[in-house]
Amino acid sequence: MSLRLRLRDPSLLAEKAFIGGEWAGARNGDTLAVVDPATGATIATVPALGADETRAAIDAANAAWPRWRALPSAERGRLLEIWHRLMLENAEDLAVIMTAEQGKPLAEARGEVTYGASFVKWFAEEARRIYGDTIPAPSTDRRIITLREPVGVSAAITPWNFPNAMITRKCAPALAAGCPVIVKPSDFTPLSALALAVLSERAGFPKGIFSVLTGLPDGIGGELTSNETVRKLSFTGSTRVGRLLMRQSADSVKRLSFELGGNAPFIVFDDADLDLAIAGVMASKFRNAGQTCVCANRILVQDGIYDRFAERLATEVAKLKVGNGFDEGVTIGPLINQAAVDKVERHVDDARAKGANLLIGGAALPGTLFAIPTVLTGATTEMALASEETFGPLAPLFRFHDESEAIAIANATPFGLASYFFTQDIRRSWRVTERLEFGMVGLNTGSVSLEVAPFGGIKQSGLGREGSRYGLDEYLETKTLHVGGLDPAA
Numbered sequence: 001m002s003l004r005l006r007l008r009d010p011s012l013l014a015e016k017a018f019i020g021g022e023w024a025g026a027r028n029g030d031t032l033a034v035v036d037p038a039t040g041a042t043i044a045t046v047p048a049l050g051a052d053e054t055r056a057a058i059d060a061a062n063a064a065w066p067r068w069r070a071l072p073s074a075e076r077g078r079l080l081e082i083w084h085r086l087m088l089e090n091a092e093d094l095a096v097i098m099t100a101e102q103g104k105p106l107a108e109a110r111g112e113v114t115y116g117a118s119f120v121k122w123f124a125e126e127a128r129r130i131y132g133d134t135i136p137a138p139s140t141d142r143r144i145i146t147l148r149e150p151v152g153v154s155a156a157i158t159p160w161n162f163p164n165a166m167i168t169r170k171c172a173p174a175l176a177a178g179c180p181v182i183v184k185p186s187d188f189t190p191l192s193a194l195a196l197a198v199l200s201e202r203a204g205f206p207k208g209i210f211s212v213l214t215g216l217p218d219g220i221g222g223e224l225t226s227n228e229t230v231r232k233l234s235f236t237g238s239t240r241v242g243r244l245l246m247r248q249s250a251d252s253v254k255r256l257s258f259e260l261g262g263n264a265p266f267i268v269f270d271d272a273d274l275d276l277a278i279a280g281v282m283a284s285k286f287r288n289a290g291q292t293c294v295c296a297n298r299i300l301v302q303d304g305i306y307d308r309f310a311e312r313l314a315t316e317v318a319k320l321k322v323g324n325g326f327d328e329g330v331t332i333g334p335l336i337n338q339a340a341v342d343k344v345e346r347h348v349d350d351a352r353a354k355g356a357n358l359l360i361g362g363a364a365l366p367g368t369l370f371a372i373p374t375v376l377t378g379a380t381t382e383m384a385l386a387s388e389e390t391f392g393p394l395a396p397l398f399r400f401h402d403e404s405e406a407i408a409i410a411n412a413t414p415f416g417l418a419s420y421f422f423t424q425d426i427r428r429s430w431r432v433t434e435r436l437e438f439g440m441v442g443l444n445t446g447s448v449s450l451e452v453a454p455f456g457g458i459k460q461s462g463l464g465r466e467g468s469r470y471g472l473d474e475y476l477e478t479k480t481l482h483v484g485g486l487d488p489a490a
């Protein structure tokens with residue numbers, strides 16, 4: 001069935017880019033195909049924009065900025081509330097579009113739409129709480145206050161794995177803070193972003209404050225990073241591309257927020273609640289077929305519980321159903337492309353060649369993008385999967401003897417995004433939390449992604465935080481006002 005026929009509101013399937021409040025194609029007429037990873041079928045085409053169209057979006061954003069920043073923050077919040085309401089009213093269509101272009105099971109897509117909308121709701125409310133300070137002056141003739149002001153025209157470059165939430169997690173705080181924002185979604189998943197643009201237009205956003213540019217990344221990204229009118233870049237994606245964008249942004253000294261790659265350890269101590277640990281690893285490892293930046297990438301299990309954990313995990317993994325995300329009961333959809341499948345297979349082959357044992361799974365379905373959920377035992381730090389982010393449904397089990405060894409293994413990575421550990425010992429809970437070198441720690445839970453909590457990494461996993469009350473700071477500048485000459489008349 002065609003994607004358009006699956007939609008209650010076919011107008012949400014936009015095949016034009018949204019530039020300065022207008023729907024347009026590429027000036028040279030070039031287009032990109034959008035492919036369903038489950039079937040290989042082309043489901044839509046979108047414009048392949050370049051630097052010229054990007055400049056037009058930047059100029060439109062800059063022209064719209066003065067009025068947008070001058071609005072009372074409550075008015076910006078009100079418009080975000082309308083956008084939020086429209087997302088929920090069209091949630092099913094947004095989920096269908098996501099499953100069609102990204103592949104995740106429809107139930108997960110519905111969950112992401114709700115999650116994505118929660119950022120819009122959160123920052124619609126936070127817009128009303130952009131506070132400054134009054135600072136005690138060292139003399140009676142002076143008063144000092146701070147003003148929190150929008151940073152300016154902002155760009156958001158987002159990944160394919162969460163094609164809705166990674167956009168709202170950036171655009172909602174930007175807009176709430178008073179910044180116009182230009183989005184470049186992944187060329188694999190532009191349709192979810194364009195559907196959000198359709199809803200932004202319906203919400204009454206002024207022209208120019210929200211644009212979505214589709215196309216191959218180099219031309220659009222080159223302009224977004226080099227154009228001095230763009231004062232802020234927020235990027236979510238691989239550390240490799242993050243480094244590139246950081247270099248490209250250096251000449252114009254942009255404000256940067258980066259959510260990059262991860263290599264999450266998932267540590268299970270002997271005293272762990274086994275039911276909690278199994279539920280946690282299933283949630284953390286196999287969400288989105290393992291294609292999340294916070295997935296458990298290395299599963300470290302203490303000697304005393306190792307065999308029971310491995311047996312229970314294999315039992316749960318055997319229940320996973322691989323297939324088309326639209327099919328009933330499917331819990332593992334396709335990977336995004338052949339390169340992703342090849343990486344999972346390379347990690348499995350490398351690990352087995354270095355002594356790992358295959359407990360369940362082990363390969364992809366030939367000629368498809370479906371990777372079979374796999375558990376390996378006997379994983380070691382010599383294997384590629386220990387130092388590289390697999391980004392697929394592969395669960396390697398590492399054995400450890402004591403707490404210090406587990407922490408040493410966990411921290412032995414240049415990444416520092418998410419980490420997890422399971423124990424019932426309150427003293428160990430604090431010791432391990434404080435020694436793990438990661439931006440986020442899940443203690444007895446496999447989930448660290450909520451709009452109310454700061455999300456982000458340290459080391460080479462990123463800069464800044466998204467969501468929470470901290471997420472707004474990424475789009476604000478602090479201006480200090482000194483008022484002098486105030487000594488009262490003698």
Ligand SMILES: NC(=O)c1ccc[n+]([C@@H]2O[C@H](COP(=O)([O-])OP(=O)(O)OC[C@H]3O[C@@H](n4cnc5c(N)ncnc54)[C@H](O)[C@@H]3O)[C@@H](O)[C@H]2O)c1
Pocket residue numbers: 157158159160161162184185186187217218220221222236237238239241242244258259260261262292293389391417461462
């Ligand atoms: N930390 C997080 O919150 C988070 C979230 C999702 C994905 N990721 C990471 O992203 C990776 C997978 O996602 P991905 O494959 O989309 O990442 P990616 O880095 O390949 O692409 C991310 C975005 O950057 C764009 N891009 C690529 N090259 C570019 C260039 N030269 N100039 C401008 N834009 C460019 C892509 O088109 C896409 O929109 C994994 O490493 C994962 O850990 C991190």
Ligand SMILES: O=C[C@H](O)CS(=O)(=O)O
Pocket residue numbers: 161162291292293294449455
């Ligand atoms: O890939 C990681 C994203 O940040 C998704 S989530 O926030 O963990 O859902």
